[in-house]
Amino acid sequence: MDILKKPVVTEKMNRIAEKQPRYGFIVERRSNKLEIKKAVEAMYGVNVESVNTMIYRGKAKSRGTKTGVVSGQRPNVKKAIVTLKAGETIDFFSNI
Numbered sequence: 164m165d166i167l168k169k170p171v172v173t174e175k176m177n178r179i180a181e182k183q184p185r186y187g188f189i190v191e192r193r194s195n196k197l198e199i200k201k202a203v204e205a206m207y208g209v210n211v212e213s214v215n216t217m218i219y220r221g222k223a224k225s226r227g228t229k230t231g232v233v234s235g236q237r238p239n240v241k242k243a244i245v246t247l248k249a250g251e252t253i254d255f256f257s258n259i
Contacts, residue, residue: 184248187245
């Protein structure tokens with residue numbers, strides 16, 4: 164099971180990361196905080212102080228087509244905010 168799906172790179176998360184060492188990740192929905200902590204430490208080689216998680220419900224979407232209204236829903240997503248120990252950072256753009 165691949166726990167870390169992708170990092171959250173938004174303006175809001177960049178502002179938070181500048182002030183304090185906190186980074187966001189989209190994670191596997193069934194993963195717990197200990198698994199997320201181990202995955203971040205293994206992938207980026209940093210020491211994680213704490214992990215906060217939240218589950219976002221998928222947005223209901225609908226659109227009109229020739230055959231009528233098509234309804235659906237975006238998938239539910241789990242997001243983890245990881246706080247690192249003081250003085251440590253993660254550079255998501257180092258391997259580009």
